[in-house]
Amino acid sequence: MQTLIDRLVQTLDKSALFLGDEISEKYSVDWSGADPCKPAALLKPKNTEQLSSIMALCHEHEQPVVIQGGLTGLAGGATPQPGEVAISLERMQGIEEIDTTAMTMTAQAGTALQVLQEAAAEQDLFMPLDLGARGSCNIGGNVATNAGGTEVIRYGMTRSLVLGLEAVLADGTVINAMNKMVKNNSGYDLKHLFIGSEGTLGIVTRVVIQLQPKLKSSHTALCALQDYESVTRLLAELKRSLGSGLTGFELMWDNYYDKVLEVDTRLQNPFTQAHPFYLLVEYKDSSETAGRERFESALFEQIEAGLITDALIAQSHQDAARFWQIRDGIGELLQVLGPVSNQDISLPISELGEFSAALESRLKDRYSNMAVLLFGHIGDNNLHVVAYTGREEDKADINRDIMLMIGEHRGAITAEHGVGVLKRDFLDQSRSPSEIALMKTLKMAMDPKGILNPRRVI
């Protein structure tokens, strides 16, 4: 290790290498909070070239590294493990180009998602990715985790927004795949190896994103529903009546909704009566007046049909923000609930209702004082489960029970947060032996010394 450090000192400027007490605590753990560990050294390359020389040296010395973006990951993937050198992309920031004709944006991997969103908006364009961690997460981290968020129902996950990228391999080789074209079938589309592979196959350094036109009007409603079947039927109806303008379909079970309102006393319940399900619906349109009419008439139709029990349509941006604060209240909850099993899972939408009822009942049978909170991007089959007893010692068993139950139903153990270290041992619950074998073959081919984000994902 000392020989490597000596060579890094010779190669890098002072602002790129940090050792011992120079390394702030923030680089010891990501947002998951999983087993904090100070990295053996912290490297902050300023560009692709410098990162490439760092990786060439680490490869030569067989030095394991962990890649860090905005550290908002929830799977423990960016948390260092003993002996690892952390490589932070935080100095590789900036937007290189916005092509308003092709509607593309080229940015460096360390740029915060919110910076991309604001830069797109300034050009009357829309960055079709949004998540609660927007101010801190980086586009490189979003690509590495194939992040989802609240726009997936219309625009898909990060994978569907990326036209091209640049990545550095474990041995320092730079792969330039900075494609800007929508159609390009010239051989293997290598960008997909890096999207969603959580930094195990390469380090994403630059990205080309397909932007979208900015839709002028946005309409939001908070609806109350009586049962899960109404939720699935409503989704089908609204997809028919609102088409691709349906941009949000976020379901909250009453257990989640009530808990958020109980914990965050700044929020007020906009309904006077209690309901089993609360649904946030968002619709975007190019015309304010026609959009509002279309949205309201689609909702009224479903109130008359009996699928919606009650609905509050936001009359202002402030109203809409208040509805979203309830949905986004999970951030506040996680600060106060103590030890929780926090899962993001996926199943076919038609099965999610029965699955969640069976899961809640199984967990409550097994553990005393068990509380289960359910919510999610149901339009994308994605359910978030927060389960807790208040006892740290139950957490690992609860995680395991949920993972095994997903396996029984052949669902996805992670819908959007990724496998990281926290779900690595359960990958076989969602992937077949042949899939896992091919993943290992790819890893061996691209990182034969196993130095890049080792022991994550597989």
Ligand SMILES: Cc1cc2nc3c(=O)[nH]c(=O)nc-3n(C[C@H](O)[C@H](O)[C@H](O)COP(=O)(O)OP(=O)(O)OC[C@H]3O[C@@H](n4cnc5c(N)ncnc54)[C@H](O)[C@@H]3O)c2cc1C
């Ligand atoms: C409040 C909150 C809300 C969230 N909401 C959502 C949501 O709705 N949808 C969702 O999908 N996620 C969500 N997340 C999770 C998280 O924000 C995403 O996973 C995000 O994409 C991580 O980006 P990051 O830059 O913080 O990555 P990090 O946490 O730094 O890293 C995540 C993983 O990617 C790797 N990595 C990071 N940068 C690179 C790179 N340039 N090249 C290669 N590998 C890299 C790391 O090694 C690690 O394995 C949320 C998190 C929080 C805290």
